[in-house]
Amino acid sequence: MSHFNYREDGLYAENVPLANIARQFGTPTYVYSRASLTENFLAYADACRAHGRGEQGALVCYSVKSNSNLAVLNLLGKLGSGFDIVSGGELLRVIAAGGDTGKVIFSGVGKSREEMRLALSHNIRCFNVESIPELHRLNEVAASMHKVARVSLRVNPDVDAKTHPYISTGLKDNKFGIAFEDALNTYRVAASLPHLEVTGIDCHIGSQLLDDAPLLEALDKVIELADQLHAEGIDLHHLDIGGGIGITYDQEQPVAVADYLSRLFARIDRWRKEKYQGRQISVMFEPGRSIVGNAGVLLTEVQYLKHGATKNFAVVDAAMNDLMRPAMYEAWHGVQALQRRDAEAKTYDVVGPVCESGDWLARDRKLALEADDLLAIMSAGAYGMTMASNYNTRGRAAEVLVDGDSVTLIRQRENPADLFALESIPS
Ligand SMILES: *Cc1c(COP(=O)(O)O)cnc(C)c1O
Numbered sequence: 001m002s003h004f005n006y007r008e009d010g011l012y013a014e015n016v017p018l019a020n021i022a023r024q025f026g027t028p029t030y031v032y033s034r035a036s037l038t039e040n041f042l043a044y045a046d047a048c049r050a051h052g053r054g055e056q057g058a059l060v061c062y063s064v065k066s067n068s069n070l071a072v073l074n075l076l077g078k079l080g081s082g083f084d085i086v087s088g089g090e091l092l093r094v095i096a097a098g099g100d101t102g103k104v105i106f107s108g109v110g111k112s113r114e115e116m117r118l119a120l121s122h123n124i125r126c127f128n129v130e131s132i133p134e135l136h137r138l139n140e141v142a143a144s145m146h147k148v149a150r151v152s153l154r155v156n157p158d159v160d161a162k163t164h165p166y167i168s169t170g171l172k173d174n175k176f177g178i179a180f181e182d183a184l185n186t187y188r189v190a191a192s193l194p195h196l197e198v199t200g201i202d203c204h205i206g207s208q209l210l211d212d213a214p215l216l217e218a219l220d221k222v223i224e225l226a227d228q229l230h231a232e233g234i235d236l237h238h239l240d241i242g243g244g245i246g247i248t249y250d251q252e253q254p255v256a257v258a259d260y261l262s263r264l265f266a267r268i269d270r271w272r273k274e275k276y277q278g279r280q281i282s283v284m285f286e287p288g289r290s291i292v293g294n295a296g297v298l299l300t301e302v303q304y305l306k307h308g309a310t311k312n313f314a315v316v317d318a319a320m321n322d323l324m325r326p327a328m329y330e331a332w333h334g335v336q337a338l339q340r341r342d343a344e345a346k347t348y349d350v351v352g353p354v355c356e357s358g359d360w361l362a363r364d365r366k367l368a369l370e371a372d373d374l375l376a377i378m379s380a381g382a383y384g385m386t387m388a389s390n391y392n393t394r395g396r397a398a399e400v401l402v403d404g405d406s407v408t409l410i411r412q413r414e415n416p417a418d419l420f421a422l423e424s425i426p427s
Contacts, residue, residue: 003033003402004297004336004376011338011376013402018299019338021407022374025398027301028318029413030385031376032067034075034403036295041079044285047261051269055080058283059125061105063243064090066288066382067296071401071410073097076291082125084243084286088115091122105240105284107154107204109134109175116141116149126150128202128240130177135190142195151190152200152240155183157221161206161214161244177203183225184232191234198234200284201226204242207289210252212260215241219264223271226281239268240284247293249379250332257290289382296381298323298397299338300361302373303353312348314369319352320359321391323377323384327358334378335361341368350375354392385411390419 003014011018013031021031041060048058061082064073068090073083074097082103083094094104104124106115109131116138119127129135129151142149156177178186190198205218219241226236241264246254268283300318307313325331335350348369350362361377388396395414400407 001039002294003036004378006340010340011336013297015405016402016407017338018297018376019374021400021402022299022301022338024407025400025409026413027299027374028322028397029299030296030380030397030399031299032069032072032292032296032381032399032401032410034401036381037072037075037292038079040291040295041076041081043257044261044287044291045080047258048283050258051262051265053265053283056282057280058285059103059238060285060287061103061240062291063286063288064093065386067292067384068093068386069399069410070097071399071408072292073099082284084288088112088118091115091119091124095122105152105202105286107202107286111138113137113141117145120145120147120149126152126199126238128152128154129190130154132186132189135186135193135196139193139195148195148197150197150199152198152202152236152238153178153183153186153190154202154204155180155222155225157203157205157218159205159214159217159221161209180221180225184228187229187234188232198236200236200238200240201229202240202242202284202286204286205244207244208246209244210246210254212245212255212263215244215260216263216267218242219267223267223275227275235279236281238282238284240286243286243288243290245287245290247289247379247382250334254290257287291382293382294379296379296384298377298380298384300375300377302369302371302375305348305369305371307346312346314348314350314367314375316350316352316361316375318361318377318397319354319392319394320356320361321354321389321394322352322397323361323380324387324389325383326361327356328387333362333380335365335367336376336378337367337369338374338376341370341373343368343370350377354394390414393419395419 061084077099086108101122107128300316304315320327345366345368398413399411
């Protein structure tokens, strides 16, 4: 259920008029709904419990890169979430947010020695390793610390996630993961290294998947590999199916998390019974977008209306540096006026002030607007703030968390002077 709804006097986040937030904190500002974050996380956690998976049997590792604000991480951590990180910086965020490092898994193709050391010193749950050189490096770093690193190999099941090429990651010619036909050999290498303990297998085939068929296909391939490994005496303790469930930006109808998980657990249970002699194997997930995407909006104010010969532009104070997805993936975000007007609607491109033609947030939208109107760019909770930059020396937006009637500033707006504070002029 959406927690961003119209009432008589405009658009609300839970019980708070978004216009009040814009007035108090200025624009552009990201606004997140605590109820929405909670519901979206519990869709995973409750489905796991409903299929008899407690803390030992399943772990939801929220993908930190989708929205890494400390308040979001803290909330999810309190609900029992683990964390999927892709950098040492994200690990430090999880720690600063009070997250449990024992529930952290470390993904990514390019882990540095320093990041490995940091993660080992905090005893994270598992490294998702993507290549043989990475196995050797991790083994060396762990040896130098007299530790054993738990590893899972990210395999590339070569299934087509049928999503945008930039967010599809499970195909053969992709930089991610270990090719399926090399997986067995890579596991043998991992098992032979004394400072590594092979504990799992993982895959992540892409993002914004509307249908779970490719995920279940990937699961089948992962299971097939687990059987081959078992025959070689390598027994896995967990399967990690990655993230990737999509959300509704416009008219999309993504599979319900509960339905996806019930199909997934049914397959895993059948396999355990028939092939895996009932052995315990825990299941991990790495959802990002499906937890935060529709839990956030970006508030912006119309600066100017430009009525050109062929197009109308609404120039707003948010830009591609605040929300990169339209410029980067031609992504579609809903645009809602905080105040509904009776005036005649015109077709607008909603664009930012950045000096790039790619700086647009929405195209060809019917809106009834006046200068100074406030807009909400919808579904902006995932890959919004985390992908924001300081291009054009624009301070990044403020972030606010709404909980019922209460509003908390969870990140201050950046001050332009801070943006060049680390720079110096040669004497
Ligand atoms: C980005 C990412 C995720 C999260 O993907 P969503 O589509 O946001 O659910 C999970 N796992 C890995 C390895 C990722 O890179």
